[in-house]
Amino acid sequence: MFGTEFEYQEKIRRLVVKIVKHYRGKGPENVKVMVENDSLITIEIKGVLSSLSEILMKEGAVDLVAENWKVLKPYLEREFMTEMIGTLGSRFTYTWKISELCPSGRAIVIQLNKSV
Template sequence: MSETVFECQEKVRRLAVKIVKHYRGKGPENVKVRMEDDSLIIIEIRGILSSLSEILLKEGAVHLVTEYWKVLKPYLEREFMAEIEETLGSPFTYTWKIEDRNPGDRAIIIQLNKSV
């Protein structure tokens, strides 16, 4: 892995950790970053749902968690999008999904697609 790829990965990982700490109060052991190529960065964050969200999901109140994320997602985007763009050094698009490996081990996978 070249030095610049490693440096970019570390910058993105530190920013993702900052976001996770802001939202969940959890540390860097929950964040993994890997670069697939020059234009695709994949961030995996384990344990992204709060304890309350986990309880609501377990009890079947998925709609409450969905409503909660409708408010939280734009807030997180506003707070950190400019920092991510500055870190990457270019505009980007992103996609995300929640992986539900088994209860209590959910992860969010974010793919950052750098624009050319």
Template sequence: MSETEFEYQEKIRRLAVKIVKHYRGKGPESVKVRLEYKPLIIIEIRGILSSLSEILLKEGAVHLITEYWKVLKPYLEREFIAEIIETLGSPFTYTWKIEDPTPGERAIIIQLNKSV
């Protein structure tokens, strides 16, 4: 990986850490960034759910977590979308999914695609 690619990857990681700290209070150890190929960037965030959310999930109240994310997701997008565009240097599309390996180790995987 070239120095320029590493700096680019670090900029994206720092922004992702800022977003995670904003809603979850977790630090940089929870965020990993991979540059898969030119237009695709993978961001993996571990430990995405709060302790309360983990309890709700364990007790079968997934609908409460879903409702919470309906409010939180647009808020996070409004707060950080301009910073992400500035960091990437272009518009992008994104997809995300929640990986569900074990309680406490859940992860959200965000794929940013710059080829818009």
């Protein structure tokens, strides 16, 4: 599909940056893409929250951020799942988690499993 693993990782990274930029209004601070094997890809994104979400988190309104995400998540999935399927070349399932809640180390880790 791609000439090298690096090209594959870079294509995924650019798509993730595009998705975050669409939601956040600017790109993330850092995106790492690791191809674990043929069916598992791990993506770590730092600097993913919108400015409003960051303010709400600092003020202790974590519940409002969670409520906001309930609305945004389906929208982002509808808008970008097709592009990711095209990039990966197959359907996939995914899981995600926030790795740390403190702002300086906060990152979202997404694992894509292509063995669907």
